[in-house]
Amino acid sequence: MTDVPFQEPxxxxxxxxxxxxxxxxxxxAGGGRRFVRTAFVRRKERFEAWARGVFLAMAAAMIxxxxxxxxHLTYEAWPSLELEFIxxxxxxxxxxxxxxxxxxxxxxxxxxxxxxxxxxxxxxAVYLNEYARDNWFNRVIQLAVINLAGVxxxxxxxxxxxxxxxxxxxxxxxxxxSLTLAIMTLPVIIASTRExxxxxxxxxxxxxxxxxxxxxxxxxxxxxxxSISGILTGVILQVSRAAGETAPIMFTGAVFYKAIxxxxxxxxxxxxxxxxxxxHLYTVTTQVPNVRESVPYATAVVLLASVxxxxxxxxxxxxxxxxxxxx
Amino acid sequence: xxxxxxxxxxxxxxNLWYGTFQAxxxxxxxxxxxxxxxxxxxxxxxxxxxxxxxxRVNERYGGVTTTGEIRVLGRNIYDPDVxxxxxxxxxxxxxxxxxxxxxxxxxxxxxxxxxxHPRRELSRARLDExxxxxxxxxxxxxxxxxxLHVRATSLQLEQxxxxxxxxxxxxxxxxxxxxxxxxxxDVEGTRAIEELMCELRGRxxxxxxxxxxxxxxxxxxxxxxxxxxxxIEHRRTExxxxxxxxxxxxxxxxxxxx
Numbered sequence: 065m066t067d068v069p070f071q072e073p074x075x076x077x078x079x080x081x082x083x084x085x086x087x088x089x090x091x092x093a094g095g096g097r098r099f100v101r102t103a104f105v106r107r108k109e110r111f112e113a114w115a116r117g118v119f120l121a122m123a124a125a126m127i128x129x130x131x132x133x134x135x136h137l138t139y140e141a142w143p144s145l146e147l148e149f150i151x152x153x154x155x156x157x158x159x160x161x162x163x164x165x166x167x168x169x170x171x172x173x174x175x176x177x178x179x180x181x182x183x184x185x186x187x188x189a190v191y192l193n194e195y196a197r198d199n200w201f202n203r204v205i206q207l208a209v210i211n212l213a214g215v216x217x218x219x220x221x222x223x224x225x226x227x228x229x230x231x232x233x234x235x236x237x238x239x240x241x242s243l244t245l246a247i248m249t250l251p252v253i254i255a256s257t258r259e260x261x262x263x264x265x266x267x268x269x270x271x272x273x274x275x276x277x278x279x280x281x282x283x284x285x286x287x288x289x290x291s292i293s294g295i296l297t298g299v300i301l302q303v304s305r306a307a308g309e310t311a312p313i314m315f316t317g318a319v320f321y322k323a324i325x326x327x328x329x330x331x332x333x334x335x336x337x338x339x340x341x342x343x344h345l346y347t348v349t350t351q352v353p354n355v356r357e358s359v360p361y362a363t364a365v366v367l368l369a370s371v372x373x374x375x376x377x378x379x380x381x382x383x384x385x386x387x388x389x390x391x
Numbered sequence: 392x393x394x395x396x397x398x399x400x401x402x403x404x405x406n407l408w409y410g411t412f413q414a415x416x417x418x419x420x421x422x423x424x425x426x427x428x429x430x431x432x433x434x435x436x437x438x439x440x441x442x443x444x445x446x447r448v449n450e451r452y453g454g455v456t457t458t459g460e461i462r463v464l465g466r467n468i469y470d471p472d473v474x475x476x477x478x479x480x481x482x483x484x485x486x487x488x489x490x491x492x493x494x495x496x497x498x499x500x501x502x503x504x505x506x507x508h509p510r511r512e513l514s515r516a517r518l519d520e521x522x523x524x525x526x527x528x529x530x531x532x533x534x535x536x537x538x539l540h541v542r543a544t545s546l547q548l549e550q551x552x553x554x555x556x557x558x559x560x561x562x563x564x565x566x567x568x569x570x571x572x573x574x575x576x577d578v579e580g581t582r583a584i585e586e587l588m589c590e591l592r593g594r595x596x597x598x599x600x601x602x603x604x605x606x607x608x609x610x611x612x613x614x615x616x617x618x619x620x621x622x623i624e625h626r627r628t629e630x631x632x633x634x635x636x637x638x639x640x641x642x643x644x645x646x647x648x649x
Contacts, residue, residue: 197453267490273451275503276479286492
């Protein structure tokens, strides 16, 4: 710019033309050459297109494993896929038949573990988000939550074995296994609940405080009704984790085989061991010889479909609640 | 609760820190009863902080240390037996951004009653009457009497702000704190809120924080000018604007900084 002196508008050149920044002192001839692509710009544009392509390819690649997994599983499982496969019990040393005991077992384990983890997790999250001040005690709690979330599931399994099976004398049972799963899902429920609570605008809380509402009244009347969809979604998404984990239940309450009646929904007592889908998948794949080929795949499909069904319910519920509550 | 007390709020040696930052420095002020007091000053001068001290809602934000004394209607609100709930019932606040709760108009107005009374005391008739009276007082009744069950967040901003004022009224507050109540509103909305404040004047003590000097000049009886956490000048509004005693006040009201 230093070699282009600022030109005062003269009577020959209109003020508008001369006043434009960067207009070349050469006059009208320069106008046609402006804003064209230089070689450098063309290079930048090539990089831009290339980068975009790479990122898109990586994102699109996410579809491939999902389609491949679901497609392959369904294809291999096809000969066994019928309602009878879920309702029937395993037959001929688990080489044929269905998966009812494992299916019911998983229902029990997931249901009980969420029944324990959801209230504790949600209430703890409410405390941390709505009451806790920034002091050492609450920082210790937060640290504990974060670290608990990072503990590998096999370590949770060992903990459950020591704490529930032996120390609390619950034995190898549905109770022990569910509590172990509960401990495992707790930190994630706390985190997702806190996120849902934090999403409620502070203006609502301020409005409540300034008419003299206590914290509990604020939470009850405003914060919870407006975060319930997020809280529920967070809790329900933990179903898939609880249903899929094998190590924690293997150490604490899941067995290879348990004889129960076909289609019996109340087959287990809480102090008994049970079968579970994830465990059953492991068993029929690696431990039992001469299993009908489609059985492990069908088991996997049932597990996957149940989890997807639950997650879809969560999303549906979230949409429904969100449409009712809007600010 | 002495209506003849000449001052609604007095502070003595009030200091306040956010962590280590001192936001209020030795504030001594006496705000008149039943009038409109304007608080002006550049951003960050502590006027909102001072306002939030008057119902101790500052403490909800955490990291706040306060020393000194604040008397509301003669009562030191830092006395250990003061209930914050009862204090905030008597000293309500209206915010910059209208913040109606995401419930119906009706429920917004009776929210305070529901918070402060057991359910059996609240007959339908009593609630209906409270809603009609509060909405009439803020001039919303005619517009909203057929729409009491629409969601309050769907109203126009001006109506939302009036509703936020109406929400305080069933609790029979003594003092209403307004933190830049018009800055999110257009000219018409601002005029409506200002007219409403003038109507409420006399029945309630109104304290308004504002960035808008012209607004302070239009509606306030007394005016407090703050700078860097200190009160520089506190006088009758016309005197403060026409004959400011302090050169910093003079410069500010003439718009040389801020």
